Amino acid sequence: MKEQTYKQLEREFNKKVAELKKNCKHKNLTPWSEEWWAMGHPTGFKVRACKRCREIVKRRVACMECGKITEDYINGDGQRRAIGEYLCKDCDKKAAKKMKLIKCEKCNNKSYVRIRGKETLKYYCMWCEKETKHKIIENKDD
């Protein structure tokens, strides 16, 4: 029989684990426990894994707006909200309503802006705003 290298064994192991996870019904879960991405670095998530195959079946996090613990969290998309900002569905909806895609008066580039007042009269994107030293948003009720 040919001698197996570490790499070959690792590949075999990974393949078998993947098969196990695929065919497992995940009936027996661990209690909720802290998730770590490295020693001493919690991700902020709590997870439940399958005791048989170690697949993470459930993840939950506290909404960063209202603090509600939820499994239906929505990550920011990097446009309306920062990536890594996890909100519950309700707070995500509210945050989306506050944001509007607005065209910059100066360069015509569109970007998402947090709406504070009722109506936006004039908007300069962050780059033009730096140049012009204009207020980003001038509201009617300001």
Ligand SMILES: [Zn+2]
């Ligand atoms: Zn399982």
Ligand SMILES: [Zn+2]
């Ligand atoms: Zn929330």
Ligand SMILES: [Zn+2]
């Ligand atoms: Zn601009």
